[in-house]
Amino acid sequence: MRKEELFVKRGNLLWEGSRMMLPEHKEGWLKLQQQESYIPLHEPLSEDSWQELGEIIMDAIRQQYDTTVTFWHDGRYHSLDGKVTKYDDLNKRIKLLLSDDYEWLNLRMIKDVCRKH
Structure with a gap:
């Protein structure tokens, strides 16, 4: 089997193991995303x-x-x-x-x- 055929058959081997994410990791990642995009309440209007x-x-x-x-x-x-x-x-x-x-x-x-x- 040629190297190209092996690559197509098995996918990108470098990223194969990174598709799984534990619920704790997902929850932490979402919390971090929310904190980074948080906008404080605007100053009171004049x-x-x-x-x-x-x-x-x-x-x-x-x-x-x-x-x-x-x-x-x-x-x-x-x-x-x-x-x-x-x-x-x-x-x-x-x-x-x-x-x-x-x-x-x-x-x-x-x-x-x-x-x-």
Whole structure:
């Protein structure tokens, strides 16, 4: 049997043993990945930024236009597209109507709200 045939038949011998991963190794690797990609919560918004954000939210509620809301959750920034339908002043949160569901978002976690074009 030629060397090329042996290689094709048995695969890359250098990496044959590395396909197995113990659950402990996988768990540790995933935890390390999460720690490396963790983004701390953004600094509190300035008074001007809060006012601008509030105006955008109230305008979005009145005119019912589509918005993109960027917010922080579990160490990452996420974006959701939908319509802001309600502002809860008591709990400091907004209700975002998605295509088939809704999401309550805490104002402290929101980084940006912009009109979707």
